[in-house]
Every structure is written in structure tokens, then in C-alpha cells.
Amino acid sequence: MDELFYFIIAKYNYWAALVLLFIGLFGMIVKNNLMKKIIGMVIFQTAILLFIVSIGVKRGATVPILQFSPDKQPLLDATAYANPLPHVLILTAIVVGVAVLGVALALLQKIQRVHGTIEEDEILEDMRK
Amino acid sequence: MMDQTPAIMILVPVFASLALTLIGPLGHRAAYGLLIISIAGSLAAALATMVQVVQTGQAVHYRMGDWIPPMGIELVIDHLSAGVLVLISACALLTAIYSMHTARQDNPDRLNHYYALFALLVAGLLGMTATGDVFNLYVLLEISALSSYGLLARGKGKAYYATFRYLMMGTIGASFYLLGVGYIYIMTGSLNMADLAEILSRPELEASVSVRIGFSLIILGVWIKMALFPLHAWLPNAYSRAGTTTACLIAPLMTKVSVYVMLRIMFTVFSADYIFQQIAWSRLVIYLASAAAVLGMITALSQRDLRKMLTYIIVAEIGYLTGGAWLANTAGYTGAVYHILADGLMTLCLFMAVGAIIYRTGESTAAAMQGLFQRMPVTAGVLLVAAASVVGVPPTCGFFSKWYLLQGAVKAGEWVFVAALIIAGLLAAILFFRLLERAFFGRLEDAVTENGSEKSQEVPRKIRLEEAPLTMLLPLVITGAALFGLGIYTNEVVQYLIRWSMPAGI
Secondary structure, three states: OHHHHHHHHHOHHHHHHHHHHHHHHHHHHHOOEHHHHHHHHHHHHHHHHHHHHHOOOOOOOEOOOOOEOOOOOEOOOHHHEOOOHHHHHHHHHHHHHHHHHHHHHHHHHHHHHHHOOOEHHHHHHHHHO | OHHHHHHHHHHHHHHHHHHHHHOHHHOHHHHHHHHHHHHHHHHHHHHHHHHHHHHHOOOEEEEHHHOOOOOOOEEEEOHHHHHHHHHHHHHHHHHHHHHHHHHHHHOOOOHHHHHHHHHHHHHHHHHHHHEOEHHHHHHHHHHHHHHHHHHHHHHOOOHHHHHHHHHHHHHHHHHHHHHHHHHHHHHHOOOEHHHHHHHHOOHHHHOOHHHHHHHHHHHHHHHHHHOOOOOOOHHHHHHHOOOHHHHHHHHHHHHHHHHHHHHHHHHHHOOHHHHHHHOHHHHHHHHHHHHHHHHHHHHHHOOOEHHHHHHHHHHHHHHHHHHHHHHOOHHHHHHHHHHHHHHHHHHHHHHHHHHHHHHHHOOOEHHHHOOHHHHOHHHHHHHHHHHHHHHOOOOOHHHHHHHHHHHHHHHHOOHHHHHHHHHHHHHHHHHHHHHHHHHHHOOHHHHHHHOOHHHHHHHHHHHOOOOOOHHHHHHHHHHHHHHHHHHHOHHHHHHHHHHHHOOOOO
16 A cells, blocks of 8 residues: 555656546547637646656756856766756747647637537537538 | 758748748739749759759758757658658649639638648648657647648638547647657657667667557557548548648648658657567557558548548558558558658549539539539549559559558568458449549539539530639649659669668568
């Protein structure tokens, strides 16, 4: 029991991402309202972003800018610095996510104008006519 | 200048896209001209790069901003990507020329914005093909996906909902890809493809569960993007409700480039040995591919709408491509790569021909085919060539790709895939025979009675020879000729491009 507990606690960031991932996927697949589908999509994307950004965490590390010791020697110890790459990647991925959200909302507006509703079953019924 | 061609190829459409958003007041002719010039520039750069790759026999490595890989992003153009790059830019150029009338018809307002998305999509696809960095690939994948959502949604009416569903599926696919890249990054600390290949081949990562999950997630994401059965549900609606130009641009290219990405991940980042020894489900893929080929063709056979029929043919062709790649032998790989080129041209040709028919008749059901050989002889002739290529009649290129795939399947002993290839070919023959019979022997009067009697006054107008405008006809004929050309030069394509890109271990 203790082992299982530590297994979950030690990697809590992965678990949190996994839970969010499934909440998002559930929303995208099961919900009937297209707006809720979009919310699901955003949660789903955010879960992945959190997952990748959380691997960049390093306790006690400093910003990845070259530091100098008191006698003006550069500190070349790689373990002293945090890895900036996950953050940079996620910054790009956030921008992509925002763009997708924008397009999705624009499409939703168009759907509402054409079909008069954003409920999926009503749209399908409207299209069958 | 020459050593900058990989960057020029991608940047010209990007900047053209920016310029296109601004030149609205100059009118549609300026937008049309700028689009064609920019994509012709891309094609020239792609051809120059291909010549360089073939002459030197080595991949071109281009460091973006002169940052040294694996830290910086590099563009890698080897024998495989060179061929695909030329295919993308050539198909895009032909579609751009073709779009003169159709794009204006579909987008009466703000044509320049439509063309801006067009150029951006081409840039995204070229970038996906040329990049040597897995995260950069994700960004370019989303750039091309976002511009394709924009283009598909210009189809009006029902297209919005179809595009919305495509957006949902596309986002899930891209997110799975990103998640997979995250797993691989955690284990390797690298994103450069060549560097990743080196790190992943080390024995300590061989049995790593994280790497296996990462690989599975990436492949699943790519499968959603390329609409492999049973993940194909978004494709037919999204593509068949789009405008004519959009369908001509997206249908041949998006799925083929996704297949190319699959090949890259499978054989450049990972290796055939790794996939078939470490991944438990790799032997099942061939059954998925067989099911895609047969069920895609059966569904195509049951469609009344011409464009929907073609979209299900794409689903079937994706089955051929996937099967060829997962056969993991020389002939199968050759067939898959060759079929990317052949199927790109075939799909373009079919969509262009059907687009021309819809442009003239205004309807997209099979009834529009009635008496086509009398009304639009050139279009009907090219459609016949494309149909022959899909069925696999020599000397069109479709025959040779199928020949390689069959050879590969027999060599690998995958009899299910052999049967699927033959059955799908026969089904395609039935499908096109039905259509062309109608086009050849069908009388125009029958078409009218089928569509209701109120149109009977239009009969005299319809019997006249009504060929599509020259800007549509010219790309159509070139594509039809290219189907023969690629077929006749199969040996050269295999010898100078595909042989060289053969991954080690298969």
C-alpha cells in the first residue's frame, strides 16, 4: 500500500496531466454541445503542455544564463542550470493552441449562424433535412 | 544562392502569404499572379535541390540561422524528401493555375485571403517534408492543419460542421504526436531526427517502455492525420464539402505528406529492426491496412456523390501506402514511396477532372457523368487515364506502384494484404467502369429525366460541346500526362530517388 502511495506521490505531475488528459478527451468525445467540446479540447491540449513543462523542473537550479563565481570565473557546471528547452517548446505549443482555439471558435460562430444551434444532435438533424 | 534553396523553397510561400493578405485592393488578378509566381519559385527551388541531391548522392543539410544541430533546427533534404517536395510544389502550382475560375466562384469576396491560406498551406507542407527536427515538424503540421481548416471552411453551409469535426480530430492527432515527442524527449533529451536516431539505437533504450509508448503515440497521431481506417471518419465529409480548388489542393497533399511523416518517424528516427522487434502491435498494422483498402473501395462503390466517392478512394489508397510501409522489405518500401508520388498525382487528376465536370454541369452526382465524352471529351479522356491509373493499368504509374506493393506483400508472405490489393483493384475497376460506361454510352436525355423534368428546357444547351476553360484544362492535361510520364520513368525514379533513401535493415 505504501509503495503504491509513494509511486503516485513521487510522480504526481504525471498523474495530474493524465487525469486532465482524460477529462479533456472525455469532453471532446462525449459532450453534445460543441462549445463543451472546444472546452474539452483546450483541457486536453493544456494537459499535454503541463506534462512537458513539468519535466523541466529542477529544484535549486538557476536560470540558464551563465553565472560567475565571486572570483569572476564562469560557472560551467551544467547541473546548476535549469533546462530552458521544455519551456521554450511549450511556449510555441501554447501559441499553436491559441490559434487552434481561435479557429475553432470562429467555426462555431459560423455553425451557429448556419444551423441555428450548437447542439450536435440538432445540427445533424438539420443537415439531414 | 544555390545553397540557400531549401530555405527559399519554404520562405517564398510564407512571405507571399503575408503579401497576399495585404494586396486585396489590387484585385483578384494580382492575387492570382502573386500566388502562381511564389509557388513557381518554390517549385524551382525544390527542383534545384533535387538535382543537387541526385547529383551529389548526399542529403542536403541546411542549418536554419546557422545554429549547429542538434541545438539548432536543420532542414534535411535527402532522396526521399526531395521527391516529395517536388510533388508538393508541382501539385500546388497546377492547382494554383487551375484555380483561376473555380476559386473566384467559391470565394466571391476576399479572394486574396483565400490565396494567402493557400500559400501558407503549401509552406507548411513543404516545411513538414524538409524539416529534420521532430518538434519543428509538430509546429509545421499545425500550420498546415490550421490553414487547411480555414480553406475547407470556405466551402459554406454544411462545410462548417464537417470542418469542425476535422478540427477536433486533427487536434487530437497533433496532440498525440506532441505527447509522443514529449515521451521521447524525456528519454533522449534531443529533438533532432538524426541525433534521436543515434541515441535511440543505444542498447540501454532498446527495452524502454517510455520510448515504446512515445513511438506508439506519435504513430497514432500521424494515423489520425492521414485518415487510416478506422480513424478516417472525418475525411470524407470535410473533403467532399469543400470548394473545388480547396479539394484539389488538400486531397492529394495533406494525407500523402502525413504518410511521408510516418515513414520518417518509422525509418529515420526509429528503425525497422526496432519497430518489428520491440513493438508488439506492429504485425497487426498490415491487417488494418488491408481493411482500409477493401472497405474504402466498397464504401466508394456505394456513393452517389462523385467527390465523396473520390474521398473514399483516398481512404483506400492510404491503406495501400500504410501496408507497403509496414511490410518492411525493399519492394514494399519502394512501392510505398513510389505510391506517395503516384497517388498524389492520381488524386490531383481525379479531383481536377471532377471539379471541371462540376464547374460545367453544376451537379456532383454520378448523373453529371452522363454523355461526358460528347460534352467534355478532353476532361473525360483525362478522367479515363486517372481511372486506369487507380485500377492499375500499365503504363500508368498506378500499375507500377501496385506491382511493387504486390511483390513486397508476396515476399513478406502477407497473403491478406495480397488479397486486399487485388480485391481493391477489382473494386476500383468496377467503380470506374460504371462511371465511364455512363460517360461513354449514357444519353443526355436520361440524365435529365433522372433529375426531374423541370430541367428539360436546358437539354439543347447541355448537348453542345462545353469543355472547361483553358486554365482548368491545361493543368488537367499536364497531370494526366504526368501519370504516364511517371509510369514510363519508373525505373529512373526508383533508381535515382527511392533506392538511395532505402533505410538500413529492410
